[in-house]
Amino acid sequence: MAWRIDEIKIANFKAFAKEQTIPIGRKNLLLYGDNGSGKSSIFWSLYTLYQSCYKKDRAKVSKYFEVMHEQNLQNRHVADNESFIVATFKDDCNPANTKTLKLSNDNLDIVGSTDEFTVATSTFSDFFNYQKQSSLFDYCNSEDNDVFKPFLRDMFPFIHLTRKLVKIDGTEVDSDTALDAWNYLLEAVNSELVNEDGSLVSEDDEKYQNYENALMQFNRDFDIALKGIESKVKMILSDKMELSNISLIFDYEEARFNVPIDALNMIKDRKLHPGRILVSAEDCNIEDEAKKIIKHPRTYFNEATLSKIALAIRLAVFEMKGSFVGGVGAKLLFVDDLLVTFDMKNRMDIIKILLSYANDYQLIVFTHDRTFYNMVKGIIADMKMQKKWVYDNIYMVHQFGLSYPTPKIIEEKSYMDMAKKYFEENDCIACAVYLRKETERIVKSLLELRYICSEGVVLGKFPTINLADLLDNLKKEFDDCKLPFDFIKLNVLRRDVMNISVHDDAYSPIYRNELAKAIGLVEELGKIKRKVICNENEMETKKFDFHVEKQVKRKGRRKPKKEIDISFKFHQTISKFLYLGKEYYPNVKIELVSSVVFKNTPTIPDLSKNAVLGLHELETKIQDEFGSIDLSSCISYKNNKLKNI
Numbered sequence: 001m002a003w004r005i006d007e008i009k010i011a012n013f014k015a016f017a018k019e020q021t022i023p024i025g026r027k028n029l030l031l032y033g034d035n036g037s038g039k040s041s042i043f044w045s046l047y048t049l050y051q052s053c054y055k056k057d058r059a060k061v062s063k064y065f066e067v068m069h070e071q072n073l074q075n076r077h078v079a080d081n082e083s084f085i086v087a088t089f090k091d092d093c094n095p096a097n098t099k100t101l102k103l104s105n106d107n108l109d110i111v112g113s114t115d116e117f118t119v120a121t122s123t124f125s126d127f128f129n130y131q132k133q134s135s136l137f138d139y140c141n142s143e144d145n146d147v148f149k150p151f152l153r154d155m156f157p158f159i160h161l162t163r164k165l166v167k168i169d170g171t172e173v174d175s176d177t178a179l180d181a182w183n184y185l186l187e188a189v190n191s192e193l194v195n196e197d198g199s200l201v202s203e204d205d206e207k208y209q210n211y212e213n214a215l216m217q218f219n220r221d222f223d224i225a226l227k228g229i230e231s232k233v234k235m236i237l238s239d240k241m242e243l244s245n246i247s248l249i250f251d252y253e254e255a256r257f258n259v260p261i262d263a264l265n266m267i268k269d270r271k272l273h274p275g276r277i278l279v280s281a282e283d284c285n286i287e288d289e290a291k292k293i294i295k296h297p298r299t300y301f302n303e304a305t306l307s308k309i310a311l312a313i314r315l316a317v318f319e320m321k322g323s324f325v326g327g328v329g330a331k332l333l334f335v336d337d338l339l340v341t342f343d344m345k346n347r348m349d350i351i352k353i354l355l356s357y358a359n360d361y362q363l364i365v366f367t368h369d370r371t372f373y374n375m376v377k378g379i380i381a382d383m384k385m386q387k388k389w390v391y392d393n394i395y396m397v398h399q400f401g402l403s404y405p406t407p408k409i410i411e412e413k414s415y416m417d418m419a420k421k422y423f424e425e426n427d428c429i430a431c432a433v434y435l436r437k438e439t440e441r442i443v444k445s446l447l448e449l450r451y452i453c454s455e456g457v458v459l460g461k462f463p464t465i466n467l468a469d470l471l472d473n474l475k476k477e478f479d480d481c482k483l484p485f486d487f488i489k490l491n492v493l494r495r496d497v498m499n500i501s502v503h504d505d506a507y508s509p510i511y512r513n514e515l516a517k518a519i520g521l522v523e524e525l526g527k528i529k530r531k532v533i534c535n536e537n538e539m540e541t542k543k544f545d546f547h548v549e550k551q552v553k554r555k556g557r558r559k560p561k562k563e564i565d566i567s568f569k570f571h572q573t574i575s576k577f578l579y580l581g582k583e584y585y586p587n588v589k590i591e592l593v594s595s596v597v598f599k600n601t602p603t604i605p606d607l608s609k610n611a612v613l614g615l616h617e618l619e620t621k622i623q624d625e626f627g628s629i630d631l632s633s634c635i636s637y638k639n640n641k642l643k644n645i
Helices: 039-054 059-065 116-124 130-137 148-154 178-191 206-239 303-321 344-359 370-382 415-424 428-446 467-481 487-498 509-525 615-626
Strands: 003-011 020-023 028-033 084-091 098-104 126-129 246-253 260-262 276-283 332-336 362-367 389-397 406-411 529-534 544-551 561-570 574-579 582-584 589-597 612-614 635-637
Touching: 003 039, 003 362, 020 406, 028 039, 028 370, 039 059, 039 084, 039 098, 039 116, 039 126, 039 332, 039 362, 098 116, 126 130, 126 303, 130 148, 130 303, 148 276, 178 206, 206 246, 206 303, 246 303, 303 344, 332 344, 344 362, 344 370, 362 370, 415 428, 415 509, 428 467, 428 487, 428 509, 428 529, 467 487, 467 574, 487 509, 544 615, 561 615, 589 615, 612 615
Parallel strands: 028 362, 028 389, 126 332, 332 362
Antiparallel strands: 003 020, 003 084, 084 098, 246 276, 389 406, 529 574, 544 561, 544 635, 561 589, 574 582, 589 612
16 A cells, blocks of 8 residues: 545644645645745644644643644634644555544544554654754854754654663553653653652662663663664765765763752752753864864854755654554655755755655645745656646635635646647637747756846846747757757747737637647657756866777787877856757867877877867867767766766
8 A cells, every 4th residue: 555645624723714625636745835825834734733643642732722822723813613634645556545634623533543554654754844954953152062852852753762661660662762762751750750649759669770770771772773863864964965074973961860959968859851962073074183073063064064964864864764664654754945045056956865755755845935946846847757746836815705814725737738728728819828938938947047138137037038039049059069959940830829919810720720830849849858067166176087999900910999088177057958868968168187198099189288179179079080979978077977967
């Protein structure tokens, strides 16, 4: 079985007043919404639903539904007390099979539930957001970087110990999670370690000694778990975050019980004191051994690196928990505005990391950043995963008859989907409008920013270049790359079909036939993809290798080898175009850093160090000597062929 959320229902909770249904259809969800649109209300509603599974005390959940409670989360505009959060799951293999998780003002059965599906689903799933991530290093320089509290809040449910904690009476707690072990230690102080008069049992009492043994077991096993997380974090930083120079160090100071507060009078405080998890880092790029260890990461690393480290910790715990949990459940990853501190390149890297989990987890991604939203959509399209995703927008609107705003969720259809929809409905004008939008979208995705904005346009403002000029710029790019595409036909269709204002009779059969041709041609244009090889920030640091060799046949002799090695860097930003299984490269300027011509290889002119020439110019010079070559196979960066970059 493969359980996935089919729909979510929320009523009278957070921003949602009236009942709202969010259909997902067992797909992944990408949801865009401005700040204040209700987007985070969905995230925190689901977080409340899932977290309720870990709580034992119903009072800690019922407070969210009590009107007079200061932590009440019901919508303030609704007089009706009925309030609920419901997640409906369906089996991907057999959609007729359904299960639900429900939390409401009159149904708290999920609290402390032992149901196999509920436990497995809540354990397998996780919630990532910037607020939780940033709290790991949100300390002043004068404070110790102790992360025990955020660990307890966000990660204890998912940290598995080597065995279940042995309780005072010799039995075991319900599970091997750090949360269950810690909650037992907290509760036992006031339930099992007190006499009838309320006094603490004697330290000589067997119960007291068994409690100390349990605490000792927790400290030992938790320290082992932290070392495992530490090792996993190092792997993630190296393999996924490109931070192989950084290691994280967890120093665990043990939790203590009944600490002396007056040594002279032998008075103790009868309290369980949390341990301390002190996080430091090591940077192996620092040569001075005395300076390698960074006791307080915030004093040394920039915000992006700190965010990567924090995310690596969450991912380490996230990846490790899956191997411990049995049973049948749904595996979900909820992500809310996680990447606000990352620049564009780092965002791309992190998005790809998160999307890599889509094969095993259902992803629910929330963002208030339209650029990020479109970026994720673009990557999903590049990965050919569109059919596995739903794209929604959420807005706060004033509905008729209501004095307060409510969230409205609208599924976002692609421009091409809308164009085809209106074509089928014979609304040719609407079809042409959306077809033009789709053409502009594709063209902009294929052009670098300098070819999109008019001269003098401020970044962040809407580009002012019209579609005709955009197509002209793209044609120049394609001509430079020698990429074949019928721009003449596309421009004719743009002028005579997409620019509908020139038509007196837009509903004529001829126009409809031409519109069908335009849809086909724009779909063909959409098959072309652009992949950035070297951006503006990388031109000075990225060095590429160009290696060519050819075996020479000579009768009666050993076969010598023609061979040449070139190291170069790009003088301009460069992208490659991918179309119908082939790669196309523009003739951008490159600077040779070094060139080594091996024995039996004639000297090729203009390949001396610091020579600047076009990429195609270099290709021609090499071809004259070596014959036909494939740039994508000859050029590499850090041993990765250009075709794999």
